[in-house]
Amino acid sequence: MREPTWFRWTRRIGLAVLLAFTLLPVYVMLTTSLKPLRDVQSSFRWWPSRPTVRPFFDMWHTIPLARYFVNSLIVSCLASVASVLVALVAAYAVSRYRFRGRQVFSIVVLSTQMFPGILFLLPLYVIFVDIGNSTGITLYGSRVGLIITYLTFTLPFAIWMLIGYLDSIPRELDEAAKVDGNGPMGAFIRVVIPAAVPGVVAVLIYAFMTAWGEVLFASVLTDDSTRTLAVGLQGYATQNNVYWNQVMAASLIVSIPVAVGFLVLQRYLVAGMTAGSIK
């Protein structure tokens, strides 16, 4: 059917408004990161009076940005890799075996996804402190504590998504591998995992993004030496007399890795996320 004129114009105007709304902060972030300090201390201007890349160098000295960055990188990488490994074997069990408790496991794991984080925060804090006092394993204030917390937060969605992915891989592949003399784990490692790579990568990115941006638990479970970017940068931005050009430069730098990863892999993520809702 041909598009009526009124609808074409509604569409164009609607898209333009949505685009402006969506891109305004991105524009502000980009241009402000290239402004000299005096531009951000007076009334807002659309374009830097004299574009400069100084904020990208100065930002490392104003706050301990490098330390936050390293902390975030270590925590997010390890948490996402561990989450994928744990989720993958669990999803394999649910997808390929019929066993007692299978249903209960899926329901319990999925429902933890909806529980408010604020409910776990204080208990987790006292449990971490208790474990530290009784066993000497430092979880409170350490990266390890944050890593296992984040890995668990991403587990429900990761398991759910990987079950969907593994279900779509024909069982005949496993059977063929077993006929070739592999045990169940051999079939899993040699055949199923290679076939599930897109799903694995999507879950990896999802888990990384979650850990990279988490604020609530990081604000309580870290100390000065283990503080992550999300909390460190926020703490600086809500002070008085903020060097906004440097904050915008820092925000840009911390956004690029995740944003590129997401936009490149959005197809896989969408496929995984919608599989459950359309079925």
Place this chain on the structure above:
Amino acid sequence: MVDTVERSTRVAAPGTPVPRRRRRPRRELLPYLLLAPAILFELLIHIVPMGVGVFISLLHLTQFNLHDWRHAPFAGTGNYRVALNFDQAAGKALLHSFWVTFAYTALVLAISWLFGMAGAVFTQHTFRGRGLVRTAFLIPYALPMFAAVITWNFMLQRDTGAVNHILVDDLHLMHSRPFWLIGPNSFVSLVLVAVWRNWPFAFLIITAGLQSIRADLYEAAAIDGAGVIGQIRYVTLPMLRPVNRVLILVLFLWTFNDFTTPYTLFGKSAPHAADLISIHIYQSSFVTWNFGVGSAMSVLLLGFLLLVTGIYLSAFRARSDDYA
């Protein structure tokens, strides 16, 4: 060894059932072994803390006895009575916070869905640059939330921010520069930022949903005389119902529990007008150090969310039975 035997049997006679009795015990252990790490982490981080949280909600727990929390005096339902006594300060504040969160969730949900729907329908048919537009729409969702909210924080500054510059200097809609991050306007700011952040998710899911609608349905509707509006009303919306059902529940839970947006925008203590429930509980636990009452409020929040989710799901189950 067993594998070899079974393999040869299978190759010899594919139709014959293989005797499995000897294999079964080993087989049944394996799935549990595979699940063990996941169960371990779920127990340590989700299940046990939840039990501890419920336990703490029954204690008089403050910063003075936190180090010895297991021996804190028992409060019974005392903390719940404090939280739910709407005549007193704590209860009144909780009730206020609940209504703020409710209004916030309703507005963010409605606007995000509307924007997502509009964006998805407007990009349903191909045009030049559609791929670029779609990618641009996803940017808010792809950015780390804290970086995006910090940018909004800058934009909403009274004297140096872009929002006041647009409203006052460019469009001359206002004469004086309003404050956006303190006072009553902070609620507007919160909704604005949350919509910016959440509508791309609605867009993403609805776009995926639209792709599963068959083109001949639209053709049939067009032959029956339906225009653009009619097609949206009689084809798009009904076909999207299952997708919308999940989308709205997910958005509801996210928005209602939202902590990152208010915390990153306002810091540890939110303005009165934007006192969302999660930040309210956070504040009563970690700023005023009243852990028992804070935990009681968290348990009440969980109960409320379970109730709403339960009603929502069973309402739809009842309705979808009619179609089946």
